[in-house]
Amino acid sequence: MNKSVERWRESPILEYLAELHREIGAMQDGAVATYIPELAKADPNWFGICVVTANGGTYEVGDSRQTFTVQSISKPFVYGLALEDKGRADVMRKISVEPTGDAFNSISLDPTTGRPRNPMINAGAIAATSLIEGKTPQVQLQRMLLMFELYAGRKLAVDEAVYRSESETGHRNRAIGYMLRNFNVLTEDPMPVVERYFKQCSILVTCHDLAVMAATLANRGINPITGKQAIRGEYVESVLGVMGTCGMYNYAGEWFYDVGLPAKSGVSGGIIVVVPGQLGIGVFSPLLDPQGNSVRGIRVCDALSRHWDLHLFNRPGLGRSAIRTKATGVDFHSMRVRTPEESRVLSTCGSAIRLLQLQGNLTFAAAENVIREIMDGAEATEYLVLDFRRVLIISESASRLFHATLVKFAEANQDLVFCNLDHLPTLRRCMKAKFGSRFDEQFRVFADNDAALEWCENRLLAAHLPHAIGQERVSPADYEFFHGLTADEVQVLASQLTNRTWNAGEVIINIGDEANALFFLASGLVSVVLPVAAGQRKRLATFSAGMAFGEMAVIDHAPRSAMIVADTEVSCDELSVADFEALGTTHPPIKIKLLENIALGLSRKLRKANRQLSVVE
């Protein structure tokens, strides 16, 4: 066994990355960047790959913990901070978002406005750096560094040697700074901004950091390792937007065509790739192609995009319908055990109740599907239950569609109720925002479809039956387990009964209790419930007057296996197990009839449970 366990320590995902690292590591094409002298010291053999998923799964091979300077990969992150600090409109006035097709160090200012074409070229990046808030340049730099630390999930530092090297040779960027000043894109002295930009490019990161940073963007701005927010979710799409069209210098079009993912590369040899909602990729290899992108890095990303189906435009269709099952109140009932009269009404009029069980990711198109189904049957529906138990996520737009539908139901005097929503706060928030103070009254939510169905059934029954439900009082002669007994036999048994009462909410039987009596319900309602996860209870059945409970434990002598709770004030007649057993010798005919009735009751419950099992599965 040990050997097999050993094998199991290697995930097939890690194995694939190791194989890719071996294969692509053999390539020696490209050259280390030399335009900043300090960068030329990089070892051309360095090669690391790291993948971090949006919920923190981490896979890394090769030199994934080797530090290098972040360079241009800093640009989208600083742009994101500028968006947070100034808002989208103000930033857009300073920096456009059009791809240029030009090289990374081209000046690319709009000839009339001087606005840099996009924030991924140096001009746009320097403009973004200038937009970071802070009373002093020192504070601005500190805020920027803090932002990178939130993304990476660890303390970071500037490589002072690289910074000095950048500063000593960065005349082109100084020229860009003054051009921006000339057009009033920068309104302050451009030199401190350019120096801050050099420091920003000289922050030391690892390939693992890059993957965590990318995963943070993939996870709507929340670092999946630390759980901390690095950027507000609403700005993530803007950062990814410019990475998508402008992230790979003048290779951006081909990149998006082949790899189909927002990305950013840097001249020190790093590439980050973001797969929204799924994962982040960091690759590091300093050998660059003429456009300034890591040769091995591009190969790795291309392979991962293909092998893992990550291309954003390579998406399957809608898949299975958002509607898992449809049922009406004729074939799907609540666990409430109904009297024959009530059952008759439900089987005649139950089609006015509809249940739709939804599933999967309720994006706009999936919700549209549900709305179409609702409308197809709206004519005959008086009560509609939407069960969200198997819904994994719901979007804002889908939530708004359900709100609009609920309003239509209310206008038409039809009831639309919801259940199993605990895991979907988006829908509740949307309803609250729309309904305001009328929220509780308009938006009816039940814990599960059983409770929702019972509510609908009760409303339907109240409309069709003259007398109130569950209010009658039954005498022993009418107990269902007494069926077939003569008047004398009823008399004999009744004399052995003890009457007890409970208030609503009281526990009549607890799990594990010794089984010492059989209960006949004279008046009120009781429910059989099971505790399920996290303090919740699942109802197995509800009984009304005339019915019996507690017979299973009497038969098999096992401790009670479910709770019985009084739903209303309850009055019961108890028959002790000792008296029940003694009947076998004192009154065999009574015992036989009781046993037949008990077996009959059990077999009815079993049939119902089996039917329920075949529906839910």
Added chain:
Amino acid sequence: MNKSVERWRESPILEYLAELHREIGAMQDGAVATYIPELAKADPNWFGICVVTANGGTYEVGDSRQTFTVQSISKPFVYGLALEDKGRADVMRKISVEPTGDAFNSISLDPTTGRPRNPMINAGAIAATSLIEGKTPQVQLQRMLLMFELYAGRKLAVDEAVYRSESETGHRNRAIGYMLRNFNVLTEDPMPVVERYFKQCSILVTCHDLAVMAATLANRGINPITGKQAIRGEYVESVLGVMGTCGMYNYAGEWFYDVGLPAKSGVSGGIIVVVPGQLGIGVFSPLLDPQGNSVRGIRVCDALSRHWDLHLFNRPGLGRSAIRTKATGVDFHSMRVRTPEESRVLSTCGSAIRLLQLQGNLTFAAAENVIREIMDGAEATEYLVLDFRRVLIISESASRLFHATLVKFAEANQDLVFCNLDHLPTLRRCMKAKFGSRFDEQFRVFADNDAALEWCENRLLAAHLPHAIGQERVSPADYEFFHGLTADEVQVLASQLTNRTWNAGEVIINIGDEANALFFLASGLVSVVLPVAAGQRKRLATFSAGMAFGEMAVIDHAPRSAMIVADTEVSCDELSVADFEALGTTHPPIKIKLLENIALGLSRKLRKANRQLSVVE
């Protein structure tokens, strides 16, 4: 009721579009294109919006059936046909995919190779037109028209007046044609190609057509209305790729930043937008902005992207885990009713069996999650059941991950089995491609988790119990329902039994049969099954020798409600209902003991069913 039904005819989605149409229709900015004289005749008030979902839901408002010429919106579709005809590599040699930031009619050839920068500018589009296969220009044109008809789902025609107008004034495009010839991008006479390009631009479409064409791309190339394939799925990502970076002229960057979706506009005022996997949008309003895009069209798309959360980079995180439930063989059993000895083994060693029920969309990142969970528990697992019942879709990459995992299990002598895969052909195809002729032997698939669990349990029991399962023969004294009877009483009952035998596969009891006997199983295995959807059967229980069945119908006198099928050769002792009933007067003590045992059996089954219900829900 009628009034409410009336209201219900209007979907909230259509209402929203109508409101948007009213609001944006009030805008009068922009001007009708005049560079082709015939286009200047368009009514500036025309305004239509149409949305078609990837499964065919259609919503349209305004002038959605007004015809106009398709113009540049033809470009991505013809590019797609060129990819199908020549393959990606050959097309890439002729046409690059870099965005230019230049205006729509710029010549934009690479200065050294003459390769057009992308297929969305006229130069690239004319090059793409030249790549369409066909022996004669006429055939080439016909094939192109046929392709558009597959996308639109109806017959289409060229507007000859617009075509003549384009041809009479299209000197710039003729110049482009000769430039392409000069660089050998075109190797034939460029003039017929340019004429074909004019015809292509003059095809008459409606806003509804545009939405269907876009929905076809959203649905991986299959027209959601006709079900016909308009382009092979593998090329859809390439078409969407160039639309994403180059589809909106020199507004492409800002478009992708704001709207975040692949799109294409045309000078006649149309825009198509594709939301991969969800829907297609067509908008038509001839008032253009200076970049040549429909003013109202851009407003509509912007509003829809925001209101319906369609921005490709605005994606939620992973949502709920891909693992719905985890269980082991200790707390989750197959429906096979086990002997006390077998039950003891399963409760002692059952933790070697693990069941994972998966859910949602199994993309790469979701599958990674599953693999991590599998690995966490791999040490203690001998048998792993993966249940895909609630999985909606599975990607190729996720399928490959499960293949790699299966190989690892096999190497470690552990068993990994699959169930509920009928709706996921991708996984099966992937396994078949990987395993080849060893497919059936390596890839073990069961209809449901009950069958898979039974197989695992049987293997586990075979390893822990000396004797074979289900082979013994039991005499009446050991029948479970005879428990507590004296030897004399057994004798009395045994004399009333009739023995019958069945072959494996035979039906012993059918649904609806009259209940005229109680069965005691002397040898063999029988299963209680229910027919569920589409010829499938769901097993409720399996009984082995010594157990009884058919008691429920005997108790409640209802017709049989489930099938009983012989799994092996079966020998049963029957007790007729008449004999059973008569025992009440002839032998009350026997009747009481039988009834007690029947009630005991029913209560055990009910407890099991209730337990099962609380696990599955």
